[in-house]
Amino acid sequence: MxxxxxxxxxxxxxxxxxxxxxxxxxxxxxxxxxxxxxxxxxxxxxxxxxxxxxxxxxxxAPGFIDLHVHLREPGQVYKETVASGTAAAAVGGFTSVCTMPNTAPVVDTPEWVVWLRSPERGAVVNVFPVAAATRSSRGATLTDFSALQRAGAVAVTDDGKPILDEEVMRMALRLGAELNFPVVQHAEDTRLTENCHMNAGPTSFRLGLRSMPASAEAAIVDRDVTFAQQIRESRLHVAHLSTSDALKAVRRGKRAKARVTCEVTPHHFTLIDENVGEYNTHCKMNPPLRSAVDREAILVALTDGTVDAIATDHAPHALHEKQVEFERAAFGVTGLETALALAITKLHREHRIPLTRIVELFTAGPARVFHLHGRGSLARGNxxxxxxxxxxxxxxxxxxxxxxxxxxxxxxxxxxxxxxxxxxxxxxxxxxxx
Structure with missing residues (x-):
């Protein structure tokens, strides 16, 4: 059937x-x-x-939507495939996933977008490709947004890397505004985080690890929210926000009526940098686990409407990429099958966030962010x-x-x-x- x-x-x-x-x-x-x-x-x-x-x-509930998933195809099928990743999504209650373009090769052409959407990939849930914003995600030359959108991409991003060049980011937002096309930013000033492995704080000091300051995220978000306020019809979506100051910048943009949205992950509202313990590589991700103060800011933002969606940033890696020294371990964790349970356990039961709000963050919220028409609600005809x-x-x-x-x-x-x-x-x- x-x-x-x-x-x-x-x-x-x-x-x-x-x-x-x-x-x-x-x-x-x-x-x-x-x-x-x-x-x-x-x-x-x-x-x-x-x-x-x-x-x-x-x-x-309406089918859950995950705005941020790494299905690893094309090219990294030893980590995940569209078939296996969407099977995990179904277990987690996700009926739609938006897959990131940082694959090998990068999804930066209409042909790759069409390839990802083909029934031959074996998806059991809806797959919405997010295409690269710049060629090969190098942050220099914009891709053909219009052609990518026509092929079925729902947004563009260089996720895994930021769009660091200010003029390139402005051009991306301007072009996105013309097409009503979201530009998703991986907010990290890599000039401050090169060769770093976890959040800057007492735990990184104790472990002797080079650390990533919270300001590396906040500075990019603050900059891009300012751009979004200036380019009035642009649609800026900030991926996997993890710091208090970055959330303050998003609030500023929303108060100014800029079209700014953001997502947070279950691991960031559940864990903190202390959970790295004694070099637990399963607690190494980017952005890194932050301080208890940052986690509290995320909980407030989930409650007050600053956050638009819960997204997993499901980032599968093979065993050999994690069972190594912390400095050599890959960044990322899986998350599709535990997202709802973590939300109910931590947000609803522990922090008394209403179940209606949690469902909104998995359904109507993400549907609005990427304009996934006919999804996110059980309205007749959807x-x-x-x-x-x-x-x-x-x-x-x-x-x-x-x-x-x-x-x-x-x-x-x-x-x-x-x-x-x-x-x-x-x-x-x-x-x-x-």
Whole structure:
């Protein structure tokens, strides 16, 4: 059966949380021919369905969207593939993922965008390519934004590297403004972080590691928010924000009505630099784990609306790239299968952030950032992408059972609360918990 086969599915007995539609109530949901046909109070949907799903005790939400995933294709298939990465995404409740272009070769042409979207890649969830902003992500010459957009790219970025040159960044924002096309910045002044390995602080001093100052992130965000205020129709999205001062700059842009958005990751709202412990390479990522003060600032920003989306920055690496000295270890951690559980465990249960807000950060928020029309809500006629989860389910994450090809996670063995029960893409159940 193809994902979009004309088939109806009735989800009964669940509690729908759809922030975009302002629904937080017991509802039944009817999916038909790959679209949302009806959302109605219990037992009010008339007519039959080909299949029924008993959602009693579950939250029924719009399909989760991850704005920041590294699927590693083309060229790095020993770390991950589109097929394996999207299988992990489905386990985590993600019905759509936006894949980064820092592959080998770099996704900087329309042909590579089309290649990533081909059914031959074996994706089980929707894949939206984010293309390179500059040729080969070298930060010098802009790519053909218009051609990339026509091919299906939803944004551009040189993620993994910043666009450091001021004039190149201005030109990118101007061109993005003309096309209503988001420019995503990896905010890091690499002149301050070259050959550095973790956040600057007492832990890096104790371990004797060259460190990355928080100012390296904040300076780029402050600069780019100023550019976005000056180039009024531009769309600046700041990836994986991790510092208090960078969040202050985003707030400034939002107050000035600039089109500035940002995302944060589960590892940054859960862990701090002290978790590196004794050179734990599974706690090495870029941006690095920050101070407790920075984590607290992230929690405030998640609550007050500064942050638009939770994104995983899922960055798989092979075992041999992590089981080395800390200085030689690759930056990055996996995150697709633990994102929701970390959000419920840390944000909802520990910090009392409402479940409605958490769902918004996985659904309506990211859909707005990249203008993913017909997604992020269960409104009638939207794509039949649905995530069902049990917010009270206690479980232990076992990295050995991950669907990803890689196991570089700091959360192996963690006891978590909140588990995805089923993931539906285009009306088809692509994952169902055992």
């Amino acid at each position: 193809s994902r979009h086969e004309n088939k109806s599915l009735l989800i009964k007995g669940g509690h729908v949380i759809d922030p975009a539609a302002k629904i937080n109530a017991p509802m039944d949901v009817l999916l038909r021919e790959g679209r949302v046909a009806e959302v109605a109070p219990p037992n009010k949907i008339r007519g039959s369905a080909d299949e029924k799903f008993d959602a009693r005790g579950l939250i029924v 794509h039949a992408d649905v995530t069902l989860f049990d917010p009270k389910k206690h479980w232990t994450f076992d990295a050995a059972k991950s669907r990803s090809l890689s196991r570089n996670t700091p959360f192996d063995g963690w006891q978590l609360t909140g588990k995805v029960v089923a993931t539906i893409v285009g009306g088809k159940i692509v994952y169902r918990a055992e």
